Amino acid sequence: MREIERVALLTPDRTLDTIFFGGGTPSTMDPDTVGAIIDAARKAWPTRNTLEITLEANPASVDFEKFSDFSGAGVNRVSLGLQALNDESLRLLGRLHSVNEALQAWDVANKVFERTSFDLIYARQHQELPDWKRELQNALVLGPKHLSLYQLTIEDGTAFGDRYGLGRLPGLPDDDTGADLYDATQDICEAAGLPAYEVSNHAECGDESRHNLIYWRYGDYVGVGPGAHGRLTIDGRKIATDAERMPQKWLASVLSGSGTHEVTETVGNLDQATEYLLMSLRLTEGANMDRWLRLARLSAPPDSLQPLLDDGFLWKNESRFGTTLSGRKVLNSVLRTLL
Numbered sequence: 001m002r003e004i005e006r007v008a009l010l011t012p013d014r015t016l017d018t019i020f021f022g023g024g025t026p027s028t029m030d031p032d033t034v035g036a037i038i039d040a041a042r043k044a045w046p047t048r049n050t051l052e053i054t055l056e057a058n059p060a061s062v063d064f065e066k067f068s069d070f071s072g073a074g075v076n077r078v079s080l081g082l083q084a085l086n087d088e089s090l091r092l093l094g095r096l097h098s099v100n101e102a103l104q105a106w107d108v109a110n111k112v113f114e115r116t117s118f119d120l121i122y123a124r125q126h127q128e129l130p131d132w133k134r135e136l137q138n139a140l141v142l143g144p145k146h147l148s149l150y151q152l153t154i155e156d157g158t159a160f161g162d163r164y165g166l167g168r169l170p171g172l173p174d175d176d177t178g179a180d181l182y183d184a185t186q187d188i189c190e191a192a193g194l195p196a197y198e199v200s201n202h203a204e205c206g207d208e209s210r211h212n213l214i215y216w217r218y219g220d221y222v223g224v225g226p227g228a229h230g231r232l233t234i235d236g237r238k239i240a241t242d243a244e245r246m247p248q249k250w251l252a253s254v255l256s257g258s259g260t261h262e263v264t265e266t267v268g269n270l271d272q273a274t275e276y277l278l279m280s281l282r283l284t285e286g287a288n289m290d291r292w293l294r295l296a297r298l299s300a301p302p303d304s305l306q307p308l309l310d311d312g313f314l315w316k317n318e319s320r321f322g323t324t325l326s327g328r329k330v331l332n333s334v335l336r337t338l339l
Contacts, residue, residue: 286322
């Protein structure tokens with residue numbers, strides 16, 4: 001609450017569109033704490049009538065009473081980390097809940113909230129294309145209006161990265177199979193009325209995550225809490241904020257007023273142009289050409305754009321350009337070429 005008050009003084013005359021409780025397992029928080037934070041944010045900034053307040057939840061940490069208390073505190077959207085509809089896959093992913101617990105949590109969430117979403121991970125160990133098609137069809141039977149469907153990625157410095165380096169993650173799909181899994185995901189969700197509006201996110205028209213759209217459209221957002229990142233425009237400058245990751249160090253700095261809990265850095269125009277492309281080309285709606293050229297200090301599109309259009313990786317109209325389905329499958333390569 002103190003951090004919200006501090007940042008509000010730096011960002012007067014702003015309107016609050018969304019609040020997102022994410023990172024870790026917010027559903028283990030006391031609903032009264034969630035309510036106090038929401039009240040502090042409402043006091044700090046004027047809010048939209050359509051204020052979206054999302055809370056991420058672990059299926060093993062919720063029940064009807066707690067979800068009802070979160071709703072009473074002001075939360076109006078819940079995102080459940082189901083991750084898989086297969087118990088063996090959940091075990092391999094290191095999840096603590098079962099499929100049965102996940103389904104119960106989904107049922108409870110939809111009894112309490114009008115807007116719900118859940119996550120699934122695919123391209124998992126020993127997962128073949130028919131397995132994923134069947135699992136995704138079963139997921140759609142649950143009637144979601146929003147789905148986040150992520151391909152499993154192995155990153156250095158993580159537990160999965162360490163296991164992969166030791167050869168202890170057998171059965172991961174190769175690149176061609178991963179591409180087939182992605183294509184099947186698009187086809188099945190499109191047919192079910194949940195087209196992709198972002199590389200990994202699908203929704204019925206009007207049920208997109210308003211909060212995440214702010215990230216992808218490169219809008220401003222406040223990061224509050226240990227490890228939180230933010231992007232704020234202050235006095236005409238784009239500021240990146242990066243908070244201390246260790247909770248006790250973060251808390252001690254906030255309470256003492258020392259200011260050591262957050263590093264701030266001005267984001268230059270070229271870096272803004274890069275970040276804008278990294279975010280906006282993930283969206284089906286694409287990027288605003290004039291905004292990108294202005295940030296990149298370009299008077300005209302670079303020569304690298306036309307070959308990507310000719311090869312079918314990008315589309316373009318007068319004011320916007322974006323990735324096609326083929327382009328989104330090789331998004332990193334498209335970005336490297338443009339940048």
